Amino acid sequence: MDMYESLLSPAFVLNEQVARQLYEVLPEQGLTILIMDKKGNIWPSDSEEFAKFNINGVDLKELRDKIDDGVEPVITQIDDCSIIASQLATERSNCGYIIIILPQYSPESTLINITLIETLLNQFNLIANLLEKNNLLYEAQIQKYRDRIHSEITLN
Numbered sequence: 001m002d003m004y005e006s007l008l009s010p011a012f013v014l015n016e017q018v019a020r021q022l023y024e025v026l027p028e029q030g031l032t033i034l035i036m037d038k039k040g041n042i043w044p045s046d047s048e049e050f051a052k053f054n055i056n057g058v059d060l061k062e063l064r065d066k067i068d069d070g071v072e073p074v075i076t077q078i079d080d081c082s083i084i085a086s087q088l089a090t091e092r093s094n095c096g097y098i099i100i101i102l103p104q105y106s107p108e109s110t111l112i113n114i115t116l117i118e119t120l121l122n123q124f125n126l127i128a129n130l131l132e133k134n135n136l137l138y139e140a141q142i143q144k145y146r147d148r149i150h151s152e153i154t155l156n
Helices: 002-007 010-025 047-052 057-068 107-112 114-155
Strands: 032-036 042-044 074-078 081-089 094-103
Touching (some): 010 042, 032 047, 094 114, 107 114
């Protein structure tokens, strides 16, 4: 039962939806994005590319720990990639983390573009907020529909 509980949690479902929406519009070359939940489940934008970057579970845990300690965004370098990580959250849910991998970027070039990168991170959170609100509206509509059917059945 534990496995199904995590797969059907609102944060897991929201991460799946955010990943689908984001990854559809990413360019084929350039950055790689990774969405990671609190339990360590990951959704890379390109699995093959992500495997090439030599980023392991220990690296990801360190990023998560720094974000959880309040450092945000986390900017680091692994081999020849700049890594930017931040919290992925909505008004109601802490979904986990968003990680941007910029291959062949130096720390200096990353810092030069930090305003643009922070804007991109904010847009990811905006997408998560909009998806969550859409999900809540859908659930409310379904509940209203069920209540209406239930009341019609009891009247008959």
